[in-house]
Amino acid sequence: MTPPDATALGEFLQARRARITPQEAGVTLYGDRRRVPGLRREELALLAGVSSSYYTRLEQGQSRSASVQVLDSIATALRLNDAERAHIHSLARSDGRRPAARRQPVERADPALAELVDALGDVPALILGRRSDVLRWNPLGHALLAGHLDAESPLTPRTRPNMAEIVFLDAHTRSLYTDWRTKSRTVVGSLRIMVAQHPADPALASMIGGLTIASPEFACLWASHRVQACSATVFELDHPLVGTLTVTQQTLRSATNPDQALVTHTAAAGSPSAEALTLLAQIVRTARATGTTRTTRTTRTGAPNVAHATN
Structure with missing residues (x-):
């Protein structure tokens, strides 16, 4: 379940992590019983080259300072395509600045x-x-x-x-x-x-x-x-x-x-x-x-x- 304080970036990362299997990611299994088919947080963190605690904070919305390099490493570990890779960068930017909602002008055709x-x-x-x-x-x-x-x-x-x-x-x-x-x-x-x-x-x-x-x-x-x-x-x-x-x-x-x-x-x-x-x-x-x-x-x-x- 997504933590109640998770950001849009955290929700996206959790959804993508749940859809990639250890076999697809090249993670070796040792017969342990798994509650979910996707990757565990610590497995993804290892693949991305970041600490498990840092990745957990990122997914739970407790860290909003992920660098471009870290996001790219996570994207590679999740096997994201170009659109998905661009998407996590957009989410990271929006999560970081937390803009106040504002009324937009009525759209007119260009x-x-x-x-x-x-x-x-x-x-x-x-x-x-x-x-x-x-x-x-x-x-x-x-x-x-x-x-x-x-x-x-x-x-x-x-x-x-x-x-x-x-x-x-x-x-x-x-x-x-x-x-x-x-x-x-x-x-x-x-x-x-x-x-x-x-x-x-x-x-x-x-x-x-x-x-x-x-x-x-x-x-x-x-x-x-x-x-x-x-x-x-x-x-x-x-x-x-x-x-x-x-x-x-x-x-x-x-x-x-x-x-x-x-x-x-x-x-x-x-x-x-x-x-x-x-x-x-x-x-x-x-x-x-x-x-x-x-x-x-x-x-x-x-x-x-x-x-x-x-x-």
Whole structure:
């Protein structure tokens, strides 16, 4: 059990230590009975080249002065990947300064990113803020990911869709991903990184707390302390209007506003998935020409049905 005074860094270290077995770490066993499958604190300390007492204090939140070298040694012992390694450094910095929670200004889409999203045309794209709020999407991005929602909803802060929330709490979005579990792990892994970078954002903490209460699946994934940097990920979608298609989701951070991300969805040229995106673009143009803003999900048996729209 995590000690009540453990820091975010300590919680992460304990979670990772529990997931690496002695065999994976190269620790020799001598027939002793173990209560847990993961590494013991003293075993990890030995692998990292630090004293057992120091590592225990670090994990329990009683020491917040770990050097870069010590953190790197622990990361190597835990076999962390690049994203996880960067994550423990972010956690160590945030634990060390213990910033006071402060109200953050309302997020606005970066003008340069907004211009780019609009210019992408037939490439589904959207801008996500630090809390996974949709700050802007183009018509095809809306139709691909959330056609059942109001296309204008990102324009007002109180009506903005939150991608993390709809992945876990919205039945339409859940049914969109054929491998929903992979998508859900990606969402949580990305949120973990953002929380470490912004420990003083009360709105972000509130959103995480709300999801933890509302979704047992989210709560379980959050407790695992897995992190995942989103760059390029392939997802299969079961779209209600154009059928099954495979898209590559790429996430690009703004150089001037790194809290915001441009997320695009593409398909291999000439593939059935690319044809499905072209069909969806045609549906969107037709809907816009008739002055409609929201396409409803239709029951599909076999081939996709022709879309209909509501105002």
